[in-house]
Amino acid sequence: MPFAFVQHLKNKRIILASGSPRRREILSRLGLNFDIVPSKFPETLDKAKYAPSEYAIANATEKGLEVYGRLAQEDQEVDIVIAADTIVSIDDDILEKPKDAEDALRMLKRLSGRSHRVYTGVAFIYSLKEPIHPGYNIVSFTEETEVMFRECNEDDLKVYIETGEPMDKAGAYGYQAFGSFFVEKINGCYYNVVGLPIKVFIELEKLVKKQEFNSVTKDLQNNY
């Protein structure tokens, strides 16, 4: 039996705008039903114009709007699109996915023996109950987790890069897999480092309680 807000969302069409299997796993863990429509937003925003956490939110918002707009054009019914973007930040620089093995080694050597921050920006694009232009609203938020790396041996880093794991990950490591060997401790939400913070559920619950979005049935509304 799921938590109350999950039950309230049972007949909504929720879209996860990400192809990441890690995000899918996290979002599905409380029994929420959703479809996956990966965003085609090219992530071309100018990093220099944003603080790291703002950059993650801006990317998430653009990803979500791209998917929401595409589905609207196809006349698909959508209640909420959930989009996310995860970045690693060190010395105010933003690290995304490495370009190649050399880039991954450069990133990991930079993280070695130091702490950095992981930000996931999340955006909900949701249809409004009252169809006021443009018919949707946006809620966005960010979560920050500090990650402390051990001093890493270069040979170990090279072995790690050969596994291929760093290549599709911001900052070139995955704390949920082999990369855990290099992480001494974290301060914050673990799931945020993996790609989607638990806060996503807290914010979904708030959204349900606000009763603002489309097609919450009368019956369910009365429960709050």
Place this chain on the structure above:
Amino acid sequence: MPFAFVQHLKNKRIILASGSPRRREILSRLGLNFDIVPSKFPETLDKAKYAPSEYAIANATEKGLEVYGRLAQEDQEVDIVIAADTIVSIDDDILEKPKDAEDALRMLKRLSGRSHRVYTGVAFIYSLKEPIHPGYNIVSFTEETEVMFRECNEDDLKVYIETGEPMDKAGAYGYQAFGSFFVEKINGCYYNVVGLPIKVFIELEKLVKKQEFNSVTKDLQNNY
């Protein structure tokens, strides 16, 4: 290709003295090969005599010695037995697995809106290269992670307890599953909360480098 210390342990007989699927998953994640022999130690130590972290270490050590002794009696060759015990501590009290649903609710309400500590005690019982009485040595250590719970709604806690998840977990929650909904943040090693800290690999690597334990081949020793 595994990290160097994992390769060095390739032909050793390593035993995990725990039936926990979570510990098995963590210990296997770097490619280490091991057998599972759950301990039969009844965990009857007097909690009042120990600080929480010492209690976890004492339990781990007793679990490991029980398995090591049993396998020795059966004349089985063993290089290292790895044993662990995870406890939750709040207000200097030790919380283990809940006795029943009521006990689980009592524990979770106590954790709600506050921070507590999770300790995993780990013990290695390893055979010595030089067969000095008793033929083995013990290395033990503990890892501490602070866990901050959100303010929990009692209805949500009851829904959670109905899933059955709390019943086999120290402190009545699992951060790796549904229980993540209640956790705002952690400070320390995530895997420690799940049941086996990443430090286990760091300490295994140290043990390999010490060359003290049984049957490290000449060839491998030269690599350090």
